[in-house]
Amino acid sequence: MLSEKMLELGTNRSVIRDLFEYGKKRKAEIGEDKVFDFSLGNPSVPAPACVREAALDLLQNEDEILLHGYTSAQGDAGLRKAIADYVNGQHGTNLTADNFYITVGAAASLSISLKALAEEGDEFITFAPFFPEYRVFVENTGSKLVVVKSDPKSFQIDPDALKEAITEHTKGVILNSPNNPSGVVITEDGIQNLCRILEEKQEEYGHPIFLISDEPYRELVYDDVKVPYLMNEYDNTIVCYSYSKSLSLPGERIGYIAVSDRAVEWKKIYAAVCGAGRALGYVCAPSLFQQVVKRCQGQTSDVSVYKKNRDLLCRALTEYGYHCVKPDGAFYLFVEALEEDANAFSMKAREYELLLVPADSFGTPGYVRISYCVSTEQIEKSLPAFRELARAYGK
Numbered sequence: 001m002l003s004e005k006m007l008e009l010g011t012n013r014s015v016i017r018d019l020f021e022y023g024k025k026r027k028a029e030i031g032e033d034k035v036f037d038f039s040l041g042n043p044s045v046p047a048p049a050c051v052r053e054a055a056l057d058l059l060q061n062e063d064e065i066l067l068h069g070y071t072s073a074q075g076d077a078g079l080r081k082a083i084a085d086y087v088n089g090q091h092g093t094n095l096t097a098d099n100f101y102i103t104v105g106a107a108a109s110l111s112i113s114l115k116a117l118a119e120e121g122d123e124f125i126t127f128a129p130f131f132p133e134y135r136v137f138v139e140n141t142g143s144k145l146v147v148v149k150s151d152p153k154s155f156q157i158d159p160d161a162l163k164e165a166i167t168e169h170t171k172g173v174i175l176n177s178p179n180n181p182s183g184v185v186i187t188e189d190g191i192q193n194l195c196r197i198l199e200e201k202q203e204e205y206g207h208p209i210f211l212i213s214d215e216p217y218r219e220l221v222y223d224d225v226k227v228p229y230l231m232n233e234y235d236n237t238i239v240c241y242s243y244s245k246s247l248s249l250p251g252e253r254i255g256y257i258a259v260s261d262r263a264v265e266w267k268k269i270y271a272a273v274c275g276a277g278r279a280l281g282y283v284c285a286p287s288l289f290q291q292v293v294k295r296c297q298g299q300t301s302d303v304s305v306y307k308k309n310r311d312l313l314c315r316a317l318t319e320y321g322y323h324c325v326k327p328d329g330a331f332y333l334f335v336e337a338l339e340e341d342a343n344a345f346s347m348k349a350r351e352y353e354l355l356l357v358p359a360d361s362f363g364t365p366g367y368v369r370i371s372y373c374v375s376t377e378q379i380e381k382s383l384p385a386f387r388e389l390a391r392a393y394g395k
Helices: 004-011 015-030 049-061 077-091 105-117 133-139 159-165 188-205 266-280 287-294 303-320 342-350 376-392
Strands: 100-103 123-128 144-149 170-176 210-214 237-242 255-259 332-336 367-371
Touching (some): 077 100, 077 255, 077 287, 100 105, 105 133, 105 170, 105 210, 105 237, 105 255, 105 266, 123 159, 144 159, 159 188, 170 188, 255 266, 303 332, 303 376, 342 376
Parallel strands (some): 123 144, 123 170, 170 210, 210 237
Antiparallel strands (some): 237 255
16 A cells, blocks of 8 residues: 555654654753753854845845746756856866756755666665665665775775775765764875776776765865865766755755766766656755855855864863764764664663764764754753763773
8 A cells, every 4th residue: 555665764764863853852841951962963053144145135125926936947047057157166167057956955966866877776885984864865766775884993985895895786986075974074095096996997897887976064174174076086976965054054955966067978967867856856946045045155154163062072072981083074973882782872871861873874883973063052061961971881
């Protein structure tokens, strides 16, 4: 009567969302200020002023019928040109409006891109730790997700493990840098090694292997860390981007797909992206926020707040005896659980009102993710709880 797979997905929510819902219930019971919710990557920094200014101006001065009406299925041409101009100026590319498809956030960007590429029997590779929904997105196309372990100390790409994982069935590699959940930024050397391996394997197997760059955290980097632009490193690249983090707009669901003009038969790839968007029902992203982000190209929220939170949390947790992977970007801290079972550790943390996401579903058992895109005050108030949790384990 029903799709058993869809029933399973609807019945068993992601561990992140499940913990978030538990947090809402717990806050209602004992008070919001007494629960230290580090579950969801929901930006706590306000959107830059240009967002409010653009939205107000549009609502007050633009034709309401046009403003709230449908755009082209692939997005407003003026917005797509504005993005192309911005990306070209930043990265020296030669893209046009016709390389861009406007999407309902990064999840839609990935779902559409995978649907556009996938054929029967295909495999897509990603690196642990990885965002758990990758598995859902890949398997929904009928393809298989192949998870490659990263270097256990740095969480950088292990080139030998990657070479071993690529087969004749490999259609693409999903790369997320800065990474959710570790905050790690893949180094330039790591990117160059990745691209060299993919080029060698394309030649070996005689078909394209696509690099799908998942980039919602591109602008969220610290200490002058550089994030290479993958279209300049590898021809068969598709960039999936979202304004959710850079402009603090997660609930507005606005992003894009960019197909490299150097990819093999890129116009056909773009047409397949349009077809996948149609098949999945992801056409005509929210028109008001298409116009808002058109006016906010190059703007970001105040990243310094996240850096302050990172430094405060890293320093304190290290002092208490936790082992943390210091992030170069995003707003997540990846912490080794104080017992082998990260799920049990996460449940123990609840006794101290700490909501920490166990990382088994991220492909890295034994770790928890702490989302520090919360108020600095919450972090400061949570530190005694982290200390007591560590003491409970003899730290």
